[in-house]
Amino acid sequence: AQSVSQHNHHVILSEAASLELGCNYSYGGTVNLFWYVQYPGQHLQLLLKYFSGDPLVKGIKGFEAEFIKSKFSFNLRKPSVQWSDTAEYFCAVNGPSGAGSYQLTFGKGTKLSVIP
Amino acid sequence: DAGVIQSPRHEVTEMGQEVTLRCKPISGHDYLFWYRQTMMRGLELLIYFNNNVPIDDSGMPEDRFSAKMPNASFSTLKIQPSEPRDSAVYFCASSFGTSGRYSYEQYFGPGTRLTVT
Numbered sequence: 001a002q003s004v005s006q007h008n009h010h011v012i013l014s015e016a017a018s019l020e021l022g023c024n025y026s027y028g029g030t031v032n033l034f035w036y037v038q039y040p041g042q043h044l045q046l047l048l049k050y051f052s053g054d055p056l057v058k059g060i061k062g063f064e065a066e067f068i069k070s071k072f073s074f075n076l077r078k079p080s081v082q083w084s085d086t087a088e089y090f091c092a093v094n095g096p097s098g099a100g101s102y103q104l105t106f107g108k109g110t111k112l113s114v115i116p
Numbered sequence: 117d118a119g120v121i122q123s124p125r126h127e128v129t130e131m132g133q134e135v136t137l138r139c140k141p142i143s144g145h146d147y148l149f150w151y152r153q154t155m156m157r158g159l160e161l162l163i164y165f166n167n168n169v170p171i172d173d174s175g176m177p178e179d180r181f182s183a184k185m186p187n188a189s190f191s192t193l194k195i196q197p198s199e200p201r202d203s204a205v206y207f208c209a210s211s212f213g214t215s216g217r218y219s220y221e222q223y224f225g226p227g228t229r230l231t232v233t
Contacts (some may be wrong), residue, residue: 032220034220034221036224043207043224043225043227044159044207044224045224045225046214046221046222046223048223049220080226090159094220102147102164102211102213102220103149103172104161104220105165106158106159106161108156108158109158109159
């Protein structure tokens with residue numbers, strides 16, 4: 001079964017600091033990768049996704065992620081965080097292909113607190 | 117598009133009562149997912165449907181939980197009888213099933229916050 005690991009449970013940063021959230025997945029085949037964001041009291045929203053092609057993916061609000069196949073990683077980055085980025089971030093992967101490929105496996109989430 | 121719609125947004129009930137959560141997926145989406153989110157266990161997939169047919173219900177915690185999708189635009193998750201440990205936020209999500217750029221992306225509803233006392 002697919003599994004997703006997010007290394008940090010809670011990250012606290014000051015505004016303007018750079019952000020990198022780690023995500024590793026277990027499946028070695030073809031996968032699609034996602035980062036979702038959940039602002040306090042809200043539902044999950046898609047931040048960015050990787051399907052194929054350029055391993056550096058740009059998403060909304062200045063976020064980007066890099067897919068490194070050899071490391072089974074899909075880390076999320078932002079050069080300069082803002083207080084409004086305070087939220088919980090979830091990494092997700094679909095697969096394996098075939099039955100169940102439309103099912104997403106989510107990591108446990110990383111809470112980001114940005115201090116003004 | 118209105119997005120995924122869930123009702124009620126909040127539900128408070130007493131232990132032993134039946135609870136029914138409702139979901140309307142995005143029109144045209146043929147996959148529907150029910151998740152439960154708690155502090156302790158994070159986001160858990162309970163069940164998902166394809167073209168109204170349940171595909172995988174292995175995440176349903178107990179027989180007290182049941183889900184139906186009578187048509188493409190409506191699904192219910194029922195808990196009977198409810199217990200305090202069922203308190204959580206329940207999310208519904210939908211996605212396209214065909215291959216292509218927008219497949220696999222799941223769009224989440226606002227969730228139902230269930231409190232069982």
